[in-house]
Amino acid sequence: MPVEFIEGKLKTTLPVHLVAKNRLDAAALASSSLAWAMANGFSGQAGRTLILPGENGALAGALFGTGDGEGALAIGALARALPEGDWHFASTLAEPEIAAIALALGGYVFTRYGKKPGKALRFSLPLGAEGAYVRRIVDGVFLTRDLVNTPTSDMGPDELEKAVRALAGTYDAEVSVTKGDDLLKKNFPMIHAVGRASVGAPRLIDMIWGPESAPKVTLVGKGVCFDTGGLDIKPSSGMLLMKKDMGGAANVLGLASMIMAAGLKVRLRVLIPAVENSIAGNAFRPGDVLVSRKGITVEIGNTDAEGRLVLADALALADDDEPQLLIDMATLTGAARVALGPDLPPFYTGDEALASDLAAASVAVEDPLWRMPLWKPYAAKLSSKIADINNVTSDSFAGSITAALFLKRFVEKTAAWAHFDIFAWNPSDRPQGLAGGEAQGIRALERVISKRYA
Numbered sequence: 001m002p003v004e005f006i007e008g009k010l011k012t013t014l015p016v017h018l019v020a021k022n023r024l025d026a027a028a029l030a031s032s033s034l035a036w037a038m039a040n041g042f043s044g045q046a047g048r049t050l051i052l053p054g055e056n057g058a059l060a061g062a063l064f065g066t067g068d069g070e071g072a073l074a075i076g077a078l079a080r081a082l083p084e085g086d087w088h089f090a091s092t093l094a095e096p097e098i099a100a101i102a103l104a105l106g107g108y109v110f111t112r113y114g115k116k117p118g119k120a121l122r123f124s125l126p127l128g129a130e131g132a133y134v135r136r137i138v139d140g141v142f143l144t145r146d147l148v149n150t151p152t153s154d155m156g157p158d159e160l161e162k163a164v165r166a167l168a169g170t171y172d173a174e175v176s177v178t179k180g181d182d183l184l185k186k187n188f189p190m191i192h193a194v195g196r197a198s199v200g201a202p203r204l205i206d207m208i209w210g211p212e213s214a215p216k217v218t219l220v221g222k223g224v225c226f227d228t229g230g231l232d233i234k235p236s237s238g239m240l241l242m243k244k245d246m247g248g249a250a251n252v253l254g255l256a257s258m259i260m261a262a263g264l265k266v267r268l269r270v271l272i273p274a275v276e277n278s279i280a281g282n283a284f285r286p287g288d289v290l291v292s293r294k295g296i297t298v299e300i301g302n303t304d305a306e307g308r309l310v311l312a313d314a315l316a317l318a319d320d321d322e323p324q325l326l327i328d329m330a331t332l333t334g335a336a337r338v339a340l341g342p343d344l345p346p347f348y349t350g351d352e353a354l355a356s357d358l359a360a361a362s363v364a365v366e367d368p369l370w371r372m373p374l375w376k377p378y379a380a381k382l383s384s385k386i387a388d389i390n391n392v393t394s395d396s397f398a399g400s401i402t403a404a405l406f407l408k409r410f411v412e413k414t415a416a417w418a419h420f421d422i423f424a425w426n427p428s429d430r431p432q433g434l435a436g437g438e439a440q441g442i443r444a445l446e447r448v449i450s451k452r453y454a
Contacts, residue, residue: 076106148437247424
């Protein structure tokens with residue numbers, strides 16, 4: 001990673017002083033550094049970095065403004081603002097692990113297609129931070145970002161399967177794949193219907209890790225590697241970011257990486273329906289009725305609501321196994337972005353203990369999440385005159401809620417289930433990451449799972 005952490009004190013390092021707004025007096029700076037800060041109008045403004053000059057052209061350190069308490073993730077901006085070299089924080093940090101994670105995440109650059117790597121920085125691991133924890137969290141986020149940032153030309157269903165197999169190989173996990181027409185033979189009809197028009201055969205990827213006797217934790221990720229919208233085709237502007245429609249799969253793989261690296265005592269299962277929603281003569285159509293794995297018949301009101309179809313078959317399989325915890329993640333609806341914007345993913349669950357744990361973990365690790373209601377009266381909006389259910393509603397209201405209610409129909413045996421409607425993308429640069437693919441919710445989920453199954 002561009003930011004390397006060294007456990008123990010480096011021989012010669014430069015200090016980074018964190019300065020709250022209008023609190024230069026508390027930074028214990030040398031008189032020359034204080035004068036430099038004042039001459040440059042530095043007063044602890046949030047996110048501002050000021051390099052401190054030393055003698056004979058050397059550096060004396062840096063100041064970083066924390067404003068009125070912006071949170072430890074803001075420290076990620078240092079990864080792009082500091083000159084290359086060896087650094088340490090001049091004072092004890094309130095949230096050392098989040099600060100270290102933020103630094104590493106802020107230095108991320110996607111280099112596969114020639115982009116130059118970021119600056120090489122070395123930092124003394126902040127006092128109180130566990131290096132192994134920081135590294136596995138950062139590795140999981142980087143895996144997620146890399147997968148989402150890769151265009152579909154290099155991240156179709158075949159390549160997504162290879163990525164799963166590569167991760168499985170690292171941790172000695174087992175992978176099985178049901179592909180093409182075998183999906184019909186093994187009763188995954190909706191995964192097959194959504195993906196059959198693509199040259200890349202649809203498939204269900206199934207990865208299992210951990211002892212059979214351990215508590216079962218199952219992660220399901222939407223793996224739509226590109227979404228044209230199908231016959232209800234998207235406008236060209238709507239397709240520009242559709243390489244990220246496998247962001248749910250990327251996020252559950254990042255989370256799986258964290259879980260396996262930690263050696264948690266769980267029987268981990270990862271299910272990824274990997275498809276491309278393309279257009280051809282055999283594409284599924286508006287008005288078609290699909291019979292799902294669970295036997296529920298689904299009228300297709302819109303072929304652009306395909307993610308919930310592939311998730312439904314995968315969730316039905318997961319639910320049959322009755323795991324102690326079932327999580328699904330998907331870039332599912334634009335309605336979620338309208339409601340909460342790109343930074344704040346909604347989650348849905350009927351399990352009050354799980355909802356409480358997720359809310360607490362979200363705050364603890366600065367991984368924003370917001371619970372939304374599974375409002376039962378809205379389920380009627382998904383009614384069909386000829387099938388058990390429609391895949392869309394007849395109006396434009398509460399789209400994220402009704403999508404969650406659709407999925408809930410396929411989870412009956414698992415009490416602790418949560419659905420995450422994520423964006424998986426930074427539309428603009430943030431301190432902890434440049435514009436591009438993003439991990440959302442998985443640091444909070446890692447906290448919940450590790451506390452439950454340490």
